[in-house]
Amino acid sequence: MTAPARDADDDLVMTARHGRTLVIRINREAKRNALNPVIAAGIDQAMNALEDDPELWCGVLTGGPRMFSAGADLKTGAGEPTERGGLVGLIHRQRTKPLIAAVEGFALGGGVELVLCCDLVVAARDARFGLPEVKRGLMPDFGGAFRITRVLPRNVAFELLATGDDLSAERAERLGLVNILTEPGRALEGALALAERVNANAPLAVRAALGIARREIAPDETEIWAVSDATHDGLTKTADFREGIDAFFERRPPTWQAH
DSSP states (O other): OEEESSOTTOTTEEEEEETTEEEEEEOOGGGTTOBOHHHHHHHHHHHHHHHHOTTOOEEEEEOOSSOSBOOBOTTTOSOSOBTTTBGGGTTTOOOOSOEEEEEOSEEETHHHHHHTTSSEEEEETTOEEEOGGGGGTOOOTTTHHHHHHHHSOHHHHHHHHHHOOEEEHHHHHHHTSOSEEEOTTOHHHHHHHHHHHHHTSOHHHHHHHHHHHHHHHOSOOHHHHHHHHHHHHHHTTSHHHHHHHHHHHHTSOOOOOOO
């Protein structure tokens, strides 16, 4: 049975239980699942439910059968950080239970940064991953600028950051970002099958093992977050940032000035 993570009028995030797995779905397809304050609150509420319910052992984050997310809504932004999850209810969250991303279509900008918060990734063969912020005069500010280097080889991570171009799911699987490839339309099915493999094991042992692994990968992000936030804030004050946003909404190529 599917139910909204918020009230019936704000069903931009949906949840569904599959045994001991909670599926969290971003449900704003008309806006390419762009992340706004309602979605951030919905993801936060759903992630709180996953963490707090002892009957739930694993989570799956998806954007539905056509797309994952195009990133933060350029008009509204993604909203204020939540108490437990930080940005988008997930970016700064200290989690214990495993979380799997099920990616169809594209995951761009903040969409990729949500994927980077997950422990495992299942993607359709035609899915695409990208950090296009430099095309708008910005940099990834939800942790993507430093987290992408942990899951991709250095030069490939730099390629995504510097060009803003997409990475195909098949290349991402070869490079280690994606665990399992599925046929288009079957990423959620593949993620649920992977969740069953995870749930077949002792839940406390799984959480302990992943917790140790996460600490080894990112023992303390306090300093890098401060640098990232300050750098991003500086970019928002540049003429190039204003030009990038104007060009996006006016559907024209930007004219950069490097100031």
